[in-house]
Amino acid sequence: MSPHPIQPDADTSERLGEDDLATRREEEHRAIAMAEQARRSRQAVQHGVCQSCGAELLSGLVYCDADCRADHERELVVRRRQGRG
Secondary structure, eight states: OOSSOOOTTOOTTSOOOHHHHHHHHHHHHHHHHHHHHHHHHHTOOOTTBOTTTOOBOOTTOOOSSHHHHHHHHHHHHHHHHHTOO
C-alpha cells in the first residue's frame, strides 16, 4: 500500500481548502492505521493455548511440544505460499 492512497472518487479538478485537505489526509491516515492494525491482529500469538492443536498450556507457552511447533511452522509456510498470511 502506498503511503498516500488516492481516493478513487476524488475530483482532481476541484481545489480543496485547507480544512478539506486536512480531513482527507486524516481519513487516509486512519485507513492506513486500521489496515495495519488488522494485519497485526491476524498475526497475534495467543499464549497459553497450543498454536497447533489448541491444547491448554501453562501461561506463556505457545506449543505443546516440538512436534506441534514443527507442524504449525509447516502450516504457516504453506499459508504464506498460498498468499493466506
